[in-house]
Amino acid sequence: MGPKVLLLYIPNFIYLFSKRCLCHVEPRNLTGVLHFLLLGFSGDPDLQPILFGLFLSMYLVTVLGNLLIILAVSSDSHLHTPMYFFLSLLSLADIGFSSSTIPKMLVNIQTHTKSISYAECLTQAYFLNTFAGMDNFLLAMMAYDRFVAICHPLNYTVIMNPLFCVLLVLLSWLLMFWVSLMDILLVKRLTFSTSAEIAHFFCGMAQLFQVATSGTLFTNIVLYVGTTVLGVFPMTGILFSYFQIVSSLLKMSSSVGKYKAFSTCGSHLCVVALFYGTGLGVYLSSAVTISSQRTMIASVMYTVVTPMLNPFIYSLRNKDMKGALGRLLSRAASGP
Template sequence: MEEENHTVLSQFLLLGLSEDPELQPVLFGLFLSMYLVTVLGNLLILLAVSSDSHLHTPMYFFLSNLSFVDICFTSTTIPKMLVNLYSRSKDISYLECLSQVYFFLMFLGVDNFLLTTMAFDRFVAICHPLNYTVIMNPRLCVLLVLMCWLIMFWISLIHILLLNRLTFSSGTEIPHFFCELAQLLKVAGSDALANNIFTYVATALLCVIPMTGILFSYSQIVSSLMRMSSIESKYKVFSTCGSHLCVVSLFYGTGLGVYLGSSVTHSSQSSSIASVMYTVVTPMLNPFIYSLRNKDVKGTLGRLLSRAASCP
């Protein structure tokens, strides 16, 4: 097939999770339900944090940002997937594909960095409780969140600029339900060496730095925990860190599982199905983890729901 001007004519075909026509309505209903639960759950977290003055603390400030990013993260891929499932179409334009890659990478990276800042917040709260309000002041909290966005803005932009240099054939098939960067580089019609090098370097840095920050924070928390003699104090530490640890384990566990599994099986369909875990399931479960394990959030959500039920 002759290569066309990719900035004007190129159109990709997303093969999705299954080509079985009988499964399309089932997949549509399943992913629509999961998407609505994700958006509703994270919106409830945002509403709870914004409406209760007792939750106007650094921990819940980061949590509300995480909920916002999770909504954006799932909205980058799932709506287009639902449209394609409903219309029985596989098309996605070149510009749509690049936009999807850009926002997917940015929101994924911001999610990653926010989990690191939340670990740092717990470290300061447990290891330096007397200086907590001084260290975690509103200015620092906003600065940390802005840094998360700025870092990923530039990294995602570099990815897109490098990707825009590549040529693609019109109608190129992407064996995934969204435009994943790794899959795009595989189907490119020109040399993607620079793209692959930057991808490896960026991925290494974006994994090593946040994970090192999280591991350091929790190593200090565990060290502080071992010095505590009161069982009540230890339980309080577990209750404040438990939700974050669950979310971190889910985020890194599913992400690493996808890439380790795909490198072993070399199956595009298996990789696509596994990707559902960190693109859909993890953002959907985050609100439940924080609301069910956190008495403050649970109490605020209960009051909001009872107030809404009592309204005529």
């Protein structure tokens, strides 16, 4: 339990440290721009209450659902295994992922403003990048956990020991912390016009590139190479793990054993398909269309809908998780 509690404080440390670094950097290479304009989905006043209610509801469901997953895993001794340890951290990353974008959008809708300061924009891009990278790494760790459990069951407890799991997560946090910070420092090389309008509902690396007026070539190459490596490496790990799992299952003679072994991967496969499917949708929509509205809708699926659905996927398809959530809610209903 000690390492799990320690890891819950890592995002807070990263947030405070990086916010201090980003907010104390003077935008010396800007041409008078101290803020950007997030154009959002629509400027129609009649649609603003609807958008506010919709995104507020999805955000509350995301936070509540993922918090329930974290509480269920931490409070139930039956779930103190590597698989659910990674799941609880995935829920934590999903909360951070959604919190990087939705609260600012809700504030802008409520205050009828589209402005976001330069420091806030960089901070938002930083955390969006960090939590997206952590989702990638945690999904890869969960795939590796299933690979060891199915292909090397006798050595599972030796390989997936608590220290190894903590080191995997800690290294991933530190890697994404420094990579995202370096990305932001590279973005600071860009220059912007005095009327920088971002045709989106959040600040991201791609959005900043689109409104930059100069200095984009070298920064573009470095950032896209880094993003490709950080995306391809976890995805390769997931594909390798499931290739080994399928190969191992084909060698089993019992169909019941095959089903039981592969059923433990069902929820993870659904989350992987949803995460990478929506991420690919964002990439393709931005590459093949010039419509900012279609790109934003695809981004909503990636940044809002996916973190919201993950708790439902794991709670509805997993008997152990359903049991833990039931016990947690029963204790909450019965009181102290």
